[in-house]
Amino acid sequence: MRWSHIGLNCRDQKLTEEFYTRWFGFTRARAVPIPDGEIVFLRSGDAYLELFPVGAEEGTxxxxxxxxxxxxxxxxxFQTDDVDAFLAGLGDEAEVTLGPLSFDDFICGWRTVWIRDPDxxxxxxxxxxxxQEADPAQASVR
Structure with a gap:
């Protein structure tokens, strides 16, 4: 098991991305299209942030x-080599809230499950x- 990222909800995703790239040295690692926009992965060394666009309504x-x-x-x-083996190891302690889902449309072999911890x-x-592989045209923009 390896650390992967923290997912953050953003009222203004572009502003949040600019904040973390300007002040904390993150760069865009990947963008995944979703119906309401995109999910943006930022990277600084081994640290990742996953930025989700959300509305201004509290408690959604x-x-x-x-x-x-x-x-x-x-x-x-967190990242693991085998989601199914990890879930099998958790057994009855795994309260799955979503998935497992496959994201092969974006990355071949990308699979994810979400679980609830005891709290x-x-x-x-x-x-x-x-x-995502770097786009030389975007390198000068960021």
Missing amino acids: PGQGDGPATPGAVRHLA GAIVEISQGYTD
Whole structure:
């Protein structure tokens, strides 16, 4: 098991991305399209942030991957080599809130499940995530 990222909910995703890139040295590692925009992965060394666009409404429920409240941590995330083996090891202690889901449309072999910890926090467990290859045209923009 390896640390992966923290998912953050953003009222203004572009402003949040600019804040973390300007002041903390993060760069865009990947963007994944979703119906309401995109999910942006930022990277600084081995640290990742996953930025979710959310509205300004407080207390908005998530969809199994954590609460969608602006300014709140959506979930903690870890990487494993085998999501199914990890779940089997948890046995009855695994309260799955979403998944397992396959994201092969974006990265071949990317699979994820979300579980609830004993205090109710959502924990994402993934296998197969990789950064997007750098686009030389975007390098000068960021």
